[in-house]
Amino acid sequence: MRAVVQRVTRAQVHVGEELVGAVQVGLCVLVGVAVGDAPADAELLARKVVGLRIFTDAGDKMNLDVQSVGGAILAVSQFTLLGDAKKGHRPSFTRAMPPEPARELFEAFCAACRALGVQVETGRFRADMQVELVNDGPVTILLDTAPGA
Numbered sequence: 001m002r003a004v005v006q007r008v009t010r011a012q013v014h015v016g017e018e019l020v021g022a023v024q025v026g027l028c029v030l031v032g033v034a035v036g037d038a039p040a041d042a043e044l045l046a047r048k049v050v051g052l053r054i055f056t057d058a059g060d061k062m063n064l065d066v067q068s069v070g071g072a073i074l075a076v077s078q079f080t081l082l083g084d085a086k087k088g089h090r091p092s093f094t095r096a097m098p099p100e101p102a103r104e105l106f107e108a109f110c111a112a113c114r115a116l117g118v119q120v121e122t123g124r125f126r127a128d129m130q131v132e133l134v135n136d137g138p139v140t141i142l143l144d145t146a147p148g149a
Contacts, residue, residue, distance in 0.1 A: 001041045003143045004030040011074045011133035013123040021121035026071030032081030033102035041145040046112030072119040077106045
């Protein structure tokens with residue numbers, strides 16, 4: 001699984017005119033599920049995201065995790081994170097897992113984050129979404145559960 005984690009002061013996702021998820025201080029996490037990913041990857045990614053110390057402490061050091069600041073997570077599924085544009089200009093998405101098993105692992109990631117004590121809002125799987133956020137810092141971290149990534 002692959003994730004783009006952004007520290008935010010606010011983030012929200014709309015499907016058409018409908019607001020489907022929103023957080024204030026916390027993380028916006030774009031999640032891509034790859035062929036070969038398993039429930040263990042969802043658990044590992046959740047632990048990494050929830051434990052990521054990217055919020056500043058009183059000494060202005062990145063030393064606090066999302067729970068320490070009372071933050072929440074806005075998780076948005078994004079298969080395009082698995083896009084490969086090494087050849088040509090049109091990305092290939094053959095590394096992205098098919099939709100139904102990908103949905104199960106995305107939901108497992110969200111459930112694992114909740115089980116770790118963090119409020120999680122989501123977008124809508126397979127929908128055309130508009131994501132708005134204010135990246136605080138900016139701080140953006142890339143995570144990948146694949147060995148050697």
